[in-house]
Amino acid sequence: MTKLKIALLLVICILSKVSSAQISPPGLGAAHTADWLALGVRQDLDSLKKWQSMSYIGLGRKSSLANYNPLAKSSILVLNQEFYYKFHPHWQTSFALSYRHQNEYSDSYPYEPENPAFEQEFRLYSRISYVLETPRFKLVPTFRQEFRKFYTPTFTRGAETFQFRSRLRLQLTVNLDAAKVHRLIVSSEQLFSASDLSFPNHWTRLGYRESRFVGYYSVAPKAFPLIFDFGYMANWLGGPSPAVVHYAALDIIWKNPFGHHRPNRRASFKQ
Template identity: 50%
Template sequence: MKNVSAKSKLLLAVVIFVVTFSKSFAQLSPPGLGEGKNASWFAFGVRQSLDSLKHKESTTYVGVGLKSSPDENNPFSKMAILVINEEISNRYSKNWEYSYALSYRRSNNYDSEAPYEELNPAIEQEFRLYGRYSYITEGNGLKWKNTVRQEFRKFFNPDSSNAEENFQLRTRFKTQLSLDLGSTKTHHIIGGAEVLFAISKENEPEKEWSKFDYKESRFTLYYSLTPHKTPFIFDVGYMYNLIGKGSDISDVNYLALDIIWKDPFGA
């Protein structure tokens, strides 16, 4: 894997600064797409209120991720992932929120060595269950949300046979701050930082458990537009993904765009 450049380290420092000193909006952040140089993520979602107080919500989205090989710059050159996700959330008190979700993901597998061709099998299927629990503080146009998320990930080959990795338990810790720009509350800046840890049950080369360990970090910076006269939210953002640790580390830059349709079936 390649070493992180001085330019990337400077960019990371800037993102952390914004996150540390920047109402939290649930943009549809990109999933990790593995090794590459640049990547892109596009998602369309529907968010529907489930009660009159708008404390309970359903968010359904479809997303597509593309990426470059590690030796090129084009973030649209290779298909990387298709995601279909359904999540139910409940803001049951002023400071606390929980959610649970079911997700299907279809990922493309590529060789880690040049010329980075598709592997055999070229596709890996994943079914994911996860739950989140969040503590939220807000006031004066600023919202700070801290979340722990636990995932169960089950993997299959395209023919539904067992993949090399049987299943994975993954724990994620995320902090996110959002700032309203102006009094109209239509323009927002959102910064986030997340670390991921995981343990896996392997099928190959032997049926054994890996050790529970740090896997990666993700840093996001978004601009969100929430017009009052239209039922759509528009999010444009950047994610910096650090994979691995120590001397075995790589980084990927993501461009992200998502659109969320609010309450199409009535509030």
């Protein structure tokens, strides 16, 4: 089984991820199954499409450790705003601000809410991506650096105060038709972090924490400006008790609700 997992990891890493459309699920901690629903707005900010805004709200639920019902417990609310900038035909960067309200549950029976019952998080992050694209495929390795600040429900200091987290991701997009209406998107992402703890008061070592393997089927009908993404994620949690959480995901993205910028002839020629 261990050899099979290693082989699967290598295959996915070779085939895998960039952010083209889908809004991948966040990690929801210990569970057997989970679900994720996100509604987003993607807006081009200039005629050359070098600047782009992506805003979304997302909701997640999960099972307890006693069952496999992905709707059993409320887990997370996410509000996210990200700006992308394509500064080279093959290079893209972004910066973002995110707020997250995440419920906390005990890992022991009867898996009741912790005290406090939820944690608040403010997150700043940036990413840099290299884009390799053909008419049929797009392969994008991405490095993402996050700064996370945690609060209790009353905005006081909790058990974990800060966290620096680095994420390495590889994504492959396969266009299933010439019009790019139907696509398959697969990805592999590994996460490493170091945390400032209150109890005891010290920083943990930077280390590997988890992996996320994602597969999406994406549909972008030409008749109306919406993208529908149907996906699955396997979240491999590291630590003393390794586990895998299985996610079902759906997101809907509204493209350019505030108008579509059309490049003029001179701008198109320069590009």
